[in-house]
Amino acid sequence: MKYLSPLSPEHQALFWQILRYGLTGLFVTACQAAIYWVLAALAGLHVQLANFIGYLAAVAIGYVSHSLFTFRGHGGEANHAARGLRFVAVSVISYALNALWVFLCVTHLRWPDWSPIPAMIFVTPALVFVLNRQWVFR
Numbered sequence: 001m002k003y004l005s006p007l008s009p010e011h012q013a014l015f016w017q018i019l020r021y022g023l024t025g026l027f028v029t030a031c032q033a034a035i036y037w038v039l040a041a042l043a044g045l046h047v048q049l050a051n052f053i054g055y056l057a058a059v060a061i062g063y064v065s066h067s068l069f070t071f072r073g074h075g076g077e078a079n080h081a082a083r084g085l086r087f088v089a090v091s092v093i094s095y096a097l098n099a100l101w102v103f104l105c106v107t108h109l110r111w112p113d114w115s116p117i118p119a120m121i122f123v124t125p126a127l128v129f130v131l132n133r134q135w136v137f138r
Contacts, residue, residue: 020070021129028065032058059091071137086136094128 004012032054039050063084101116101124109115 017070017074017133018129021066021125021132024062024065024070025125028058028062031061055091055095059088062091063087066132066137071132074133074137083136087132090128090131090136093131094124097124097127 004015007015035057036047036050036054039045039053040047043050045053066087067083098116098120101119105111105115105119106113
C-alpha cells in the first residue's frame with residue numbers, strides 16, 4: 001500500500017499486526033456471541049452460564065487465533081503452557097475491565113445501559129493488545 005511506504009518496516013509490521021488483531025477480535029467475538037446465543041436461546045441454559053461458557057470458548061479460540069494469525073512471527077517460541085497462562089490472565093483482565101466499565105457507568109454514575117460500550121470497544125481492546133504484544137506473545 002502506498003500509504004504505508006513512508007513508514008518504517010517496524011511501523012508497517014505494527015500496522016498489519018493491529019489490523020490482524022481487529023479481524024481476529026471480530027472473529028472471536030462472533031464465536032462467543034454465537035455460542036452464547038445457541039446455549040441461552042436454543043438450549044435453554046441460564047444466560048450467565050451461557051455467557052461464561054461462551055467466554056471460555058472465546059479464550060481458547062482467541063489464543064489459537066492470535067498465536068497463528070495476529071502475533072505470528074512476533075517474539076520467540078515460548079513455552080505454550082506459560083504463554084497460555086499469560087493469555088488467560090490477560091483475558092481475565094479484559095473481562096474484569098469491561099465489568100468495571102459497566103459498574104462505573106451504569107451502576108455508579110447511573111448513565112444509560114449503552115454508556116460503557118465506547119470504553120469496551122476502544123479502551124479495553126487497546127490495553128489488551130498492548131498486554132498481548134508485550135507480555136503474552138513477546
